[in-house]
Amino acid sequence: MALLDVSGYKHHSSSQFGFKQTHLLDRLNHYSFGTKSPEFAVPVGVDPSKFLKSCSGEDGVCIDLNHGTTTLAFKFRHGVIVAVDSRASAGKYIASQDVDKVIEINPYLLGTMSGSAADCQYWERLLAKECRLYKLRNKERISVSAASKLLCNMMLGYRGMGLSIGSMICGWDKQGPGLYYVDDNGTRLSGRMFSTGCGNSYAYGVVDSGYREDMTVEEAYELGRRGIAHATHRDAYSGGVVNLYHMQEDGWIKVCKEDVSELIHRYKKGMF
Amino acid sequence: MALQDVCGLQEPPLFSQWTAPLSHFFMPENTSHLNGGWSHGEDCSSWMPRGGGMSPLEFYMPVAEYLTESPLRFGQTNLISSSTNLLTVDHLRPSLPSISLPTLTPCSISPGVPLPFTLSHGTTTLGFAFQGGVIAAADTRSSCKGLVACPSSPKILPIHSHLVGTTSGTSADCALWKRILARELRLYQLRHRRRLSTGGAAKLLSHMLHPFKGTELCVAATLCGWDGETGEDEVTERYANTQASEKKNINTQREASNSRSQSEVSSGATTQPITGDDKNAMSVASRDATKNYSSVVLSRVSGPRVVYVCSDGLCLQGKLFSVGSGSPYAYSILDSSVYWGMSVEEATLVAREAVYRATHMDAYSGNNVDLYHVTAKGWRRRQREDLKEEYYKEKERERKSVEERKTEETMMVK
Numbered sequence: 001m002a003l004l005d006v007s008g009y010k011h012h013s014s015s016q017f018g019f020k021q022t023h024l025l026d027r028l029n030h031y032s033f034g035t036k037s038p039e040f041a042v043p044v045g046v047d048p049s050k051f052l053k054s055c056s057g058e059d060g061v062c063i064d065l066n067h068g069t070t071t072l073a074f075k076f077r078h079g080v081i082v083a084v085d086s087r088a089s090a091g092k093y094i095a096s097q098d099v100d101k102v103i104e105i106n107p108y109l110l111g112t113m114s115g116s117a118a119d120c121q122y123w124e125r126l127l128a129k130e131c132r133l134y135k136l137r138n139k140e141r142i143s144v145s146a147a148s149k150l151l152c153n154m155m156l157g158y159r160g161m162g163l164s165i166g167s168m169i170c171g172w173d174k175q176g177p178g179l180y181y182v183d184d185n186g187t188r189l190s191g192r193m194f195s196t197g198c199g200n201s202y203a204y205g206v207v208d209s210g211y212r213e214d215m216t217v218e219e220a221y222e223l224g225r226r227g228i229a230h231a232t233h234r235d236a237y238s239g240g241v242v243n244l245y246h247m248q249e250d251g252w253i254k255v256c257k258e259d260v261s262e263l264i265h266r267y268k269k270g271m272f
Numbered sequence: 273m274a275l276q277d278v279c280g281l282q283e284p285p286l287f288s289q290w291t292a293p294l295s296h297f298f299m300p301e302n303t304s305h306l307n308g309g310w311s312h313g314e315d316c317s318s319w320m321p322r323g324g325g326m327s328p329l330e331f332y333m334p335v336a337e338y339l340t341e342s343p344l345r346f347g348q349t350n351l352i353s354s355s356t357n358l359l360t361v362d363h364l365r366p367s368l369p370s371i372s373l374p375t376l377t378p379c380s381i382s383p384g385v386p387l388p389f390t391l392s393h394g395t396t397t398l399g400f401a402f403q404g405g406v407i408a409a410a411d412t413r414s415s416c417k418g419l420v421a422c423p424s425s426p427k428i429l430p431i432h433s434h435l436v437g438t439t440s441g442t443s444a445d446c447a448l449w450k451r452i453l454a455r456e457l458r459l460y461q462l463r464h465r466r467r468l469s470t471g472g473a474a475k476l477l478s479h480m481l482h483p484f485k486g487t488e489l490c491v492a493a494t495l496c497g498w499d500g501e502t503g504e505d506e507v508t509e510r511y512a513n514t515q516a517s518e519k520k521n522i523n524t525q526r527e528a529s530n531s532r533s534q535s536e537v538s539s540g541a542t543t544q545p546i547t548g549d550d551k552n553a554m555s556v557a558s559r560d561a562t563k564n565y566s567s568v569v570l571s572r573v574s575g576p577r578v579v580y581v582c583s584d585g586l587c588l589q590g591k592l593f594s595v596g597s598g599s600p601y602a603y604s605i606l607d608s609s610v611y612w613g614m615s616v617e618e619a620t621l622v623a624r625e626a627v628y629r630a631t632h633m634d635a636y637s638g639n640n641v642d643l644y645h646v647t648a649k650g651w652r653r654r655q656r657e658d659l660k661e662e663y664y665k666e667k668e669r670e671r672k673s674v675e676e677r678k679t680e681e682t683m684m685v686k
Binding site: 201202203204205206208209212213214226227230231233234267268 | 600601602603604605607608625626629630632633670673674677
C-alpha cells in the first residue's frame with residue numbers, strides 16, 4: 001500500500017499482529033488516537049455529518065463555512081511565488097490583522113492556509129510532522145506530490161465532517177517547482193496558478209492578466225503583491241499585510257511583508 | 273411631488289386620476305381594467321400605462337390574487353377567466369395551493385410569485401468614466417442555469433443618444449425596464465427640451481423599480497452617459513456662465529482635455545459658452561453671490577457619469593462599476609488600470625481585457641464582448657469581438673515570446 005510505504009512502516013515489527021488491516025494498529029498514528037480498528041478518530045456518539053446538515057438549512061442556525069481570506073501562488077520560470085494576506089475574521093469581526101497564513105513545513109516546502117484557521121494550523125502542522133518523519137526514515141526529502149497526497153488523504157478521512165481547509169502546497173523537488181491545491185473535500189490539483197479564499201476571484205483577474213511565462217523575478221514579486229492588494233481592496237474578509245515568499249531551487253525565501261493600504265495608495269496615486 | 277416634476281406633470285385637470293388616493297387602484301371595481309375582455313396574451317401590456325388620460329407613471333398594481341397564481345399558467349390562454357375565477361382554487365392544478373408552493377425556489381423572498389425554475393444571473397458587465405467619456409463593456413452570454421441560452425445577446429442597451437445602460441439580472445426584466453426608462457426619458461426630453469441627466473435617469477429608474485421590492489424582479493443596471501447640453505437652451509448657458517466664473521480651473525482642465533480628445537468631443541456649442549464667457553467673467557461676478565449655490569450644484573452638470581441602479585432600490589454614483597457573476601475578476605483589472613487621464617485606446621483595451629479575463633474564469637460569462645463609448649457627441653459602438661479569437665491570439669503571443677527567448681538564449685550562449 002502506497003500509504004504504508006510513505007509512512008515508512010517497517011514490516012518486521014508487525015509479527016505479533018495478524019493480517020493486512022491490523023498492520024496499522026502498531027503505529028500509534030497521531031490521528032487514530034488509539035482506536036482498535038483502523039479508522040479515523042471521531043468523538044463517540046457524535047455524527048458530525050448529520051450535525052452539519054442541520055446547520056446548513058434555512059431555518060435555524062446556518063454555519064457558513066467560507067474561506068475568508070486571499071492566498072495565491074503561481075509557478076513561473078524561476079520558481080514559485082506565494083503571496084497571502086494576513087486577516088483573520090470571525091463573522092464580521094476582525095480577529096487579527098497579523099496572522100501567518102503560510103506554514104514553513106521545511107526549507108523546501110511551504111503550505112498556505114485558508115478556511116478555518118484552527119483546522120489549517122492543526123492539519124498542516126500534522127503534515128509537517130509527517131514530512132519530517134518521512135525524511136528521517138528515507139533519508140531524502142519528501143516530494144511535493146507526496147506531501148500534498150498525505151494532506152489530501154487526511155482530508156478524505158474526515159470528509160463531510162465540517163473541516164474547512166483550502167491549502168496550497170508549494171515546493172521544489174527533483175521534478176522542479178511543484179504547486180498543488182488541496183482542499184477539505186479531498187480535491188487535489190496540480191497546476192500553474194491557484195488562488196484560494198473568498199477574495200480569490202479578484203486575485204485571478206489581475207494575475208491572469210499580468211502573467212507571462214518569462215517574467216523576471218521582480219515582475220513576479222510585483223504581480224503577487226498586486227494580486228493580494230487588489231483582492232484585499234475589494235474583499236471585506238481579506239486585509240492586513242501581504243506576506244510574499246519565493247520558492248527557489250535551493251529553498252524558499254521570504255521576500256517582503258507589506259501593508260496593503262500602502263500598496264493600494266501607491267497603485268492608485270494619480271488615478272482619480 | 274418631485275417625481276411629478278421630473279415627469280413634467282401638468283395641472284391637475286389633465287391627470288386627474290394621479291391625484292386620487294393610491295388605494296383607488298386596489299378597489300375591486302378596478303379589476304375590470306385588468307380582465308375585461310382581454311385575451312391572456314395581452315396581459316403583459318397591463319404593466320404599461322395606457323395612453324390617453326392616464327398619468328405617465330401610473331402602475332397597474334395587479335390584483336392580489338394575480339400574484340399568487342402559478343406562473344406556469346402564463347403561457348396558457350384562459351379566455352374564460354374573470355375576476356371571480358382568480359379567487360377560487362385553480363381546478364386545473366388542484367395540487368398547487370395559492371401561497372404555500374413547494375420549495376422550487378429556495379431563494380424566494382416573497383411567496384407571492386413562485387418561479388418555475390431557479391434563475392441564475394450570470395454575466396459580466398462594466399462601466400467606467402474617464403476624461404474621454406464613458407466606456408461600457410459587457411459579455412454576450414445569456415445563461416439559464418447550466419444552459420447557454422443565447423451566445424450573442426446584447427447586454428448593453430442604448431437608452432437615448434447620450435445614455436447607454438448595461439443590464440444584469442433577469443434578461444426579460446432588464447429589457448422591459450430599459451424600454452420603459454427610454455420612453456420616460458423621451459417624454460421628458462419632449463416636454464423640457466433637454467435631456468434628463470444620468471443621475472436623474474437613475475433616480476427615475478430606481479423609483480420605478482421600488483414598488484417591486486421584495487418580488488423576484490431582478491435588475492442591476494449601470495447607466496453610463498454623458499451629461500451636458502449642446503447650448504441650445506439659454507438656461508444651461510446661464511449655468512455655464514456661472515460655472516466659468518466660479519470654477520475656472522475646472523474649465524481649463526476640461527478645455528485641455530477637450531483639445532486632447534479633439535476628435536471625440538464636438539467642437540460645437542458645448543465649449544462655446546465656456547470659452548466665450550471668460551470675457552464676461554467680470555460682468556457675472558456680481559451675480560456670483562446669488563448663484564453660488566447653483567454653481568456648486570451645477571459644476572456636476574456636464575461630463576461623463578456612471579450610476580449603478582439595482583432593483584433593491586440602490587442607486588449609487590461612482591466612477592467605476594462592474595456587475596454580475598464575473599465582476600470580481602473584472603474589478604481587480606479595472607482597479608489597477610483605470611485612471612482619469614487615460615486615452616480612449618487605453619480605456620478600450622482595459623475594458624476588453626477586463627471582460628476577457630472575467631469570461632476566462634467565470635462559467636456564466638463568455639462568447640463575445642460588446643463595447644460602447646459615450647462622449648459628448650453621443651454613443652458609439654465598437655465591433656463585437658469574439659473572445660475565442662482573443663484567447664488564441666494570446667496563446668500565440670505567448671508561444672512566440674517563449675520561442676524568441678529560447679533563440680536569444682542560444683545566441684547568447686554562442
